[in-house]
Amino acid sequence: MPPQRKLSDLNIERAIGWLQDGVAARQVAQRLAVAPSVIIRLKQRFQATGRVQERQRSGRPRVTTQREDRFIQRQAMQQRMATANNIRQRLQATTNTVVSGQTIRNRLHNFGLSEEQP
Template identity: 95%
Template sequence: MPPRRKLSDLDRGRAIGWLQDGVAARQVAQRLAVAPSVIIRLKQRFQATGRVQERQRSGRPRVTTQREDRFIQRQLGHATKNG
């Protein structure tokens, strides 16, 4: 299964613009390389809220940066090879 691709705010705005211009949801999905269901949900959310931004998600906030994560992973890799 391919990894999920997040739509940027710009792509979300483009999608809504295309939909309002009469382009079919399937064609919009093909242009943005996402599943049609993503575009349909985006359209429904826009009609309900008038917004295209991502919703706030719950979850624990990150403590380390991506750079620190890579460093830790490298250190663990060296420890298992030498240990």
């Protein structure tokens, strides 16, 4: 299994503490089972800004919330033969969120599901 690329808030605090105590970045990475580059970037960010929060990312905001994503997943699991457009219509009727059929297909793909063809 490859090393993880992100750290939890608790592990970030641990890593910064160890780095301030003089532990080498590679040793911190081994202790937390992450790639050394993760710790090195964390150290650089902390030294440059004095903070460890990740900065805002650019890009288009998501159309659906996590709750709506779970709704889409639940609908697909309950009615295995439902098409993306059927699920889209149910989502719109239930939450008043307008999305495209392609968005539904993308969410199903993210869940490891696929649209069934009737």
